[in-house]
Amino acid sequence: MNILIISSNNTGSGHKSIAEALLEQFDKLENVNAKVIEGFDTNGTLGNTVSKSYGFLTRRARVLWKAVWNISLKKPELIVKITERTMEKNFLKVLENEKPDLILSIHPNFNASVLNILYRNGYNIPFVTLIADLISITPLWVDKRANMIICPTDEAKKRCINFGADGSKIEVVKFPVRSRFYxxxxxxxxxxxxxxxxxxxxxxxxxxxxxxxxxxxxxxxxxxxxxxxxxxxxxxxxxxxxxxxxxxxxxxxxxxxxxxxxxxxxxxxxxxxxxxxxxxxxxxxxxxxxxxxxxxxxxxxxxxxxxxxxxxxxxxxxxxxxxxxxxxxxxxxxxxxxxxxxxxxxxxxxRDVDSAKKAVDSIVKLAIEASQNEQYTDKIG
CATH class of the missing domain: 3.40.50.2000 (Glycogen Phosphorylase B;)
Known part of the structure; x- marks a missing residue:
């Protein structure tokens, strides 16, 4: 089983830490190969340059950062459209090379964009979002087509539902933390x-x-x-x-x-x-x-x-x-x-020492169920 994780090291250290916490658990499983990619690499030079400005924006241009945040709240489709157009060609190459059985996004910029690319190009790959913020989430985190959304808090779950997510597809699992912190x-x-x-x-x-x-x-x-x-x-x-x-x-x-x-x-x-x-x-x-x-x-x-x-x-x-x-x-x-x-x-x-394990178990269970359903469909077809 191949799990493709979309993250970013360019926009702070939090996404990287979450990816490491999840990889610790994926690595314990037999026949599961989880790989993390830098999402902004698929956007080419422009996307990488913009993402690397995160440090400058949060340190020295906080008003500008607030404006970017407000765009994500009020005009998320604008960010989705730009991201989708700049990443499609490179992301299709990633799909061809990695052949994932499931895609996991732990960064808000890539959810709707990736799902649009998958649907337009005929890919039927289960897609999971793991939200890396506690409460104040942007609509970019939420796409109702996702097979599962993992939230760290009940408050985040409510926001997801307000943004149009199906509550039955949302799991609340406490924030995944690397084992060495326990x-x-x-x-x-x-x-x-x-x-x-x-x-x-x-x-x-x-x-x-x-x-x-x-x-x-x-x-x-x-x-x-x-x-x-x-x-x-x-x-x-x-x-x-x-x-x-x-x-x-x-x-x-x-x-x-x-x-x-x-x-x-x-x-x-x-x-x-x-x-x-x-x-x-x-x-x-x-x-x-x-x-x-x-x-x-x-x-x-x-x-x-x-x-x-x-x-x-x-x-x-x-x-x-x-x-x-x-x-x-x-x-x-x-x-x-x-x-x-x-x-x-x-x-x-x-605290919950098993939070990362619980998230990974849910993700793997979904991938197995999707694979079994596909095999069943092929058989009766």
Whole structure:
């Protein structure tokens, strides 16, 4: 069985992380070959160039990014038409080479476009969408012709139905997270004291593109609390250099600055509190790691309701203005860290170590059923 996964490494790191979580499970199955392709490669040079502007748009042109998001909400057919025209020739070559028994899309840009190409060219290949956002989804995620839509939340399922999806084709499976984030050890309750050995350990992240006021946040923490701070600046090399030049001499070993890292799970294991933008992937990895989180901002568009979801499920808290961060941290640590420890308990109850496996099992089951139906049709034909 050949499973073709359409993803993208160009538009943040979240899609890549989801693909890796799914591949871990596909690789455990005999006679199943799952392959991930860079969807924007099928759009040629123009498509790749546009997709690689994601980092610039989210860091320095947020108003423009909001405009792109609004187009996806109000005129999704425009994006579908452009994507379809630019990818058809190359995507047909992919189909010829890979001969997939099922296509799985984990990126919104390729759903309707791929289905249009399949139908127009006579392909009868089961198609599944796995939504990579928690609540604030664009209509691009939804096409009623899909054989299955996998949603991470009930809220996302409701949005899909509002966008015209058949509720009977929707499965709710919690966000797939790579297995290494589920620590085998039980995270102990936080001990709050002024002793150096009990210094709070903070991890500051802002998505793979390195967006946000990470330096100012670190300064607030180090000036007001008994703590150490690790910062992940992501792919934003300029930000990393700026942080190192400005703060390293002042704070010494109490502050560590990293660029793009591949061991986020280990960093999460060795800290007490995560402070992050509302990236769904990072937030769910923190939940898997049983790491209390403070959300300090959200990318306009698809992340705007993530803090609502996190607070609703008591998985973390929101501090929308980093100038209020001191108060938020004080709230977490008061009463011997009662709120932190309550969050950790809620995370343990919420997380599902088998979420990626459940998604893969549903996908493979659909592919098998489709194959059996095809064989039956051929036989009676």
């Amino acid at each position: 620590s085998s050890k039980h995270r102990n309750d936080i001990v709050i004291s002024d002793k150096p050995e009990n210094a709070l350990k903070f991890l500051l992240m802002s998505g793979g593109e390195g967006v946000g006021n990470l330096g100012s946040i670190a300064e607030i923490l180090l000036e007001n609390f008994n703590c150490n701070v690790k910062i992940v600046a992501g792919k934003n090399a300029t930000l990393r250099n700026k942080l190192q030049n400005k703060y390293s001499a002042k704070y010494g070993e109490k502050l560590e600055v990293y660029g793009y890292v591949t061991n986020v799970n280990k960093l999460m294991d060795n800290v007490d509190i995560l402070i992050s933008r509302g990236s769904p992937n990072v937030l769910m990895e923190a939940v898997a790691s049983n790491l209390p989180t403070i959300i300090t901002g959200e990318l306009l568009g698809q992340e705007e309701e993530n803090s609502y979801y996190i607070e609703k499920n008591k998985l973390g808290i929101l501090c929308s203005d980093y100038n209020n961060l001191k108060t938020s941290v004080e709230e977490l640590v008061k009463d011997d860290g009662k709120l932190i420890n309550d969050i950790m308990k809620a995370q343990r109850q919420y």
